Every structure is written in C-alpha cells, then in structure tokens.
Amino acid sequence: MNRYDVIVVGAGPSGSASAKLLAAGGVRVLMLDAEAFPRRKPCGESLNPGAVAALGRITGHSHAREAFDFPSSPIQGWKVSSGRALLEAVYPEGQYGAGCRREQVDLWLAEQASRAGAVFEQRTKVERLIWEGERAAGVIARSPEGKPMSIRASLVIGSDGLRSVVARNAKVNRYGSLRKAAFTARLNGVRGLNGRVELFTAGDGKVIGLAPIGAGLANMTVVLGSAKAASLAVKDLSGVVLGEARAVPELTERLRDAEIEDGVLTCGPFDRPVIPHDIAGMLLLGDAAGYYDPLTGQGIYRALRSAELAAPAIVRMLQTRSHEPLRQYRMDQQAEFAAGTRLQHIIERLSRQPILWRSALRIVGTSSLLTNKLAGIIGDCPKETNTCIPVMKSP
Ligand SMILES: Cc1cc2nc3c(=O)[nH]c(=O)nc-3n(C[C@H](O)[C@H](O)[C@H](O)COP(=O)(O)OP(=O)(O)OC[C@H]3O[C@@H](n4cnc5c(N)ncnc54)[C@H](O)[C@@H]3O)c2cc1C
Incomplete structure (x- = not known):
C-alpha cells in the first residue's frame, strides 16, 4: 500500500491550499518543494479580494488578513x-x-497545510513522474542530500508553477505567443x-x-x-x-x-497554455494548469480557487477509485474561469494599442x-x- 494518497508538487498557493484542504479531510498528503521556505517568487504581491476571501475560507479565518502574522x-x-x-x-x-511579501504569505499557508497533517518536504526537487502505462503513479524526486527517491501515490498534483515539470513530463504544456x-x-x-x-x-x-x-x-x-x-x-x-x-x-x-x-x-x-488532457493519476493546479499574463493580478485567486474546487473531487476520486470526479472538476473549473480568461485576453491586447x-x-x-x-x-x-x-x- 502507498504511504501517501496524494503527492503535491510545489508549495505555492495552489499546492499548500490543496494540501491543507485534503489533509484536513483525512487524506494522506505529501507536499514537496524544490526550495527552502520562505522563498521569494516574482510577483506583484497583491492579493485581490477574491484571493483574500479564498484564503479565509481555506484556513478557517473570517478575515484572513487579520490572521496574518506578518506585515501587510x-x-x-x-x-x-x-x-x-x-x-x-x-x-x-x-x-x-x-499587499504583502509573497514569501511570507506562502510560508503562512504552507504552515497551515502542515498543521492540518500534510507532510511538507522542502529542498526536494521533483524530476519526473513515475508512469504505469498511461497512468501517473508517483514521482522521482531528489532529496536535499541529492539522493534520488521514488515515491508512489494514487494522485500526483502538479502545483509546480509556470515551468511545471509535471506538465512537461506529461507532455501537455505549450509555449504561448505572448x-x-x-x-x-x-x-x-x-x-x-x-x-x-x-x-x-x-x-x-x-x-x-x-x-x-x-x-x-x-x-x-x-x-x-x-x-x-x-x-x-x-x-x-x-x-x-x-x-x-x-x-x-x-x-x-x-x-x-x-x-x-x-x-x-x-x-x-508567462504565456503558458496547457492542452486539454485527461490523464489518470495526475492533476494540474494553479499556474501549472495554464497561465496567460499578470496584468490583471488574478493568479493567486485562481490558484487558491482551483484548489478549493479540486479538493472535494479528489476525495471522491480516492473513495470511488473512479477518474470521473476529476473530469467533472476540470469542466467546472473551466466553466468558472472562462469569462475571466476571455476578459484577460481582451485587456492585454487593448493595453498594447x-x-x-x-x-x-x-x-x-x-x-x-x-x-x-x-x-x-x-x-x-x-x-x-x-x-x-x-x-x-x-x-
Ligand atoms: C511578474 C508576475 C507578477 C504577478 N503578480 C501577481 C499579483 O500581484 N497578484 C496575483 O494574484 N498574482 C500575480 N501573479 C501570478 C501569481 O504569482 C501566480 O499565479 C501564483 O503564484 C500561482 O501559484 P501556484 O501555486 O500555481 O504556483 P507558484 O506560486 O509558482 O508555486 C510553485 C511552487 O512549485 C515549486 N516547484 C517548482 N518546480 C518544482 C519541482 N520540480 N519540484 C518541487 N517543487 C517545485 C516552486 O519552488 C514553487 O514554490 C504574478 C505573476 C508574475 C509572473
């Protein structure tokens, strides 16, 4: 039997939020990040109201900003x-x-995931997926000491950002024209x-x-x-x-x-589209699932919201051993973000004229x-x- 149900690759907002929600629901979660936290991340460092509200819902605080233990x-x-x-x-x-330092809010959220029961390993870089036929069955990662590790789980979540190794290994990433x-x-x-x-x-x-x-x-x-x-x-x-x-x-x-x-x-x-896919044992969240442009400052909201939408579907997938809940999640997520994505494209194009x-x-x-x-x-x-x-x- 695998020691973990889910491996989350990357401890940015989408990774920590999904690790927190899943661990709080009794799922055995391992979260891996290549960096030592707190780590900086290129970002405008402003969370929009949707992101602040999502952080509150995910961490159980009615006003997330008041719960921050760092300046904002x-x-x-x-x-x-x-x-x-x-x-x-x-x-x-x-x-x-x-507005706040990204490394501080990311550390704060990763700590909430750990407190909920997720195991968080830092300085552990995922190098590739383990495949069993067409199905992702785990990851090969390198420990802080440089030792290769093979870790298996029912689901690998690729929350590893714009240059997602999970998306690349599954051959679903593309380079956009912007x-x-x-x-x-x-x-x-x-x-x-x-x-x-x-x-x-x-x-x-x-x-x-x-x-x-x-x-x-x-x-x-x-x-x-x-x-x-x-x-x-x-x-x-x-x-x-x-x-x-x-x-x-x-x-x-x-x-x-x-x-x-x-x-x-x-x-x-930054323009990194992802082609539609349906791969058993693997789910992409946040930027790894496709990113366009930072102009409207919605990336953190989307990372958190995609984790919120995915968590119940992942639990159903683990309970039923059926891939169907994740298919449904992908459709729900696309439906929720589609209008905002169209608007982002219109605003970006207009801004260049x-x-x-x-x-x-x-x-x-x-x-x-x-x-x-x-x-x-x-x-x-x-x-x-x-x-x-x-x-x-x-x-
Ligand atoms: C210039 C710029 C400005 C932005 N400004 C804003 C803004 O003001 N407001 C806003 O809401 N959004 C902004 N965004 C978007 C926002 O930063 C992202 O949408 C958000 O960080 C996505 O979160 P994530 O969890 O998907 O990925 P990330 O936050 O990128 O986290 C990915 C994590 O994965 C880890 N990782 C990567 N590869 C591996 C690996 N192989 N193994 C293990 N770990 C790995 C990384 O170390 C990292 O911790 C901006 C983006 C850019 C580029």
Missing part, C-alpha cells in the same frame, strides 16, 4: 493610467485585497502610496505596477516586451529598472528617493456602472462561495 497593507481598489487617461475603481463595500518579461522589486521611500494597486501603462507594452505591501514598502513590477527586456544591461539591474520606472512622468517625483531592497527578480515569458487603450479607459471611466462591474470581475469579488472541506471516508 489593505488594498481598496486599483488605478490604471496611460498618459492623461485614468481609470480608478474601488472594490465593493466591505471587500478588500492585501513574449513579455517582468522585473519585480521591493522599494522603500515611494511617495503617495494610497491603498490601491496602481498600473502605469506606457502604450508601448511597458507596464509598471505599484502596490503597498506593508511596513512602508511597495512592490514595483516592471513588465516589458521580451526583446526590450533582453537588451537591458544586467550589471546594474536595480538602477536600470528604477530608471525605466522613473521615465514614466507620473512616477518621476514619486520615486525620486525610492531605493530597491533585496535586489530585482526577473522572469518571463495606445489609442484604443486610452479610449477604453476613458469610456469605462465615465460610467460608474461599468467601472464597478470591472472592479468586481478583476477583483474576483466574492458573491456567496462556500467551501466544503471534504472528509475522506473508507471506500
């Missing part, structure tokens, strides 16, 4: 500007997002932070995101086309990235005294109905979503 900043909405065009939206009454790269940094000394995620779009593909993350710091993420990003000097990356941001007129004064702490993280490209983009910002900005609607969709603002923590019973 409430986020009440967002502001997009492009030249003189401006669109500002506030989340609905009582709903807020949170070529962008991002530089993320934490800044002190930013003037005029106002409890909003602020996006400055230059119209040439350059986007600068700014968000307060608590303790007087701001996250700054500079997104550029891959070709331009590759041409940047690597010697003084901090100076170059600050220079790119200060070149935006609205930011010149605000960043005059700003300094980068802890260096700059780079990543990209300066005249259309500025017109769109002005048109939406003149209607409070449209602005509120957009804020609700992009914030993944919760309606009435309940999470049923599934309970594993003997089959």
